Amino acid sequence: MATISARGLSIAFPLYHLAARSLKKRLLAKAAIRVKTDESNRVVVSALHDLSFEIRRGERVALVGTNGAGKTTLLRTLAGIYEPVAGELMVEGEIGSLIDPAAGMDSDSTGRENIRLRGLYRGMNDEEIAALEQDAAAFSGLGEFLDVPTRGYSAGMQVRLAFAMATAITPQILLMDEWFLAGDADFMTKAEERLARLVTGADILVIATHDMGVVRRWCTRVIKLEAGRIVADGTVEEVLGPAHAPEAAEEQA
Numbered sequence: 001m002a003t004i005s006a007r008g009l010s011i012a013f014p015l016y017h018l019a020a021r022s023l024k025k026r027l028l029a030k031a032a033i034r035v036k037t038d039e040s041n042r043v044v045v046s047a048l049h050d051l052s053f054e055i056r057r058g059e060r061v062a063l064v065g066t067n068g069a070g071k072t073t074l075l076r077t078l079a080g081i082y083e084p085v086a087g088e089l090m091v092e093g094e095i096g097s098l099i100d101p102a103a104g105m106d107s108d109s110t111g112r113e114n115i116r117l118r119g120l121y122r123g124m125n126d127e128e129i130a131a132l133e134q135d136a137a138a139f140s141g142l143g144e145f146l147d148v149p150t151r152g153y154s155a156g157m158q159v160r161l162a163f164a165m166a167t168a169i170t171p172q173i174l175l176m177d178e179w180f181l182a183g184d185a186d187f188m189t190k191a192e193e194r195l196a197r198l199v200t201g202a203d204i205l206v207i208a209t210h211d212m213g214v215v216r217r218w219c220t221r222v223i224k225l226e227a228g229r230i231v232a233d234g235t236v237e238e239v240l241g242p243a244h245a246p247e248a249a250e251e252q253a
């Protein structure tokens with residue numbers, strides 16, 4: 001059963017180029033909350049600090065917060081891209097990740113080759129790979145571009161292909177950054193249909209977003225981050241207020 005559990009989770013990024021002592025001092029004086037020195041005396045940005053939460057099967061969680069609050073860092077940590085510097089993280093379930101469209105894609109290979117590579121990576125047999133290829137090709141609507149190396153794709157084309165691949169097989173846990181829902185109108189309609197199928201499959205969705213419309217439409221729970229810390233965690237109504245007050249909600253995020 002899909003679950004995510006975090007206890008005292010912290011993430012910090014070393015800023016190697018800021019090791020000069022004078023600069024360090026200046027930075028520390030200005031922003032001592034998030035830019036610190038660690039035990040090895042390196043300057044680090046504290047991206048996430050002491051997060052504890054559980055996400056269970058059936059929950060659709062929005063990560064909200066202002067720029068730099070830590071939403072993408074948390075998504076990437078859940079995806080296993082970043083290693084916590086402190087605390088524990090347990091993620092049970094197969095992850096589908098829509099955080100960076102180019103991630104996991106070989107830009108010298110065509111869209112079709114990338115789909116097949118993804119199938120191989122997932123340990124699929126020939127028949128399953130053929131089905132994945134058919135589904136992802138149809139959903140992405142890339143037509144002849146499917147046989148062009150992906151380095152020649154526009155940003156929107158990359159999103160289409162990444163979305164098609166990540167959602168062709170329903171992952172147990174879908175991690176998504178909001179701009180995956182920012183395609184053209186035709187893609188959006190298809191993407192919403194597909195997401196609806198996916199999220200009603202009672203697995204876990206975690207989406208980082210500034211769009212309170214997306215939160216109210218898709219999510220059952222909101223975790224609000226501020227400067228790398230959780231400042232609110234509850235149902236959509238609890239954190240954002242009633243549905244008729246979207247302006248207030250927009251300000252909060």
Ligand SMILES: Nc1ncnc2c1ncn2[C@@H]1O[C@H](COP(=O)(O)OP(=O)(O)OP(=O)(O)O)[C@@H](O)[C@H]1O
Pocket residue numbers: 013014034045046047065066067068069070071072073074208
């Ligand atoms: N690779 C990195 N190296 C150094 N600092 C980083 C790195 N990634 C993120 N940070 C820092 O971590 C903090 C959180 O950033 P993050 O991108 O997670 O915020 P966010 O809430 O997703 O912001 P936005 O809404 O602007 O996308 C910021 O202070 C950022 O500067």
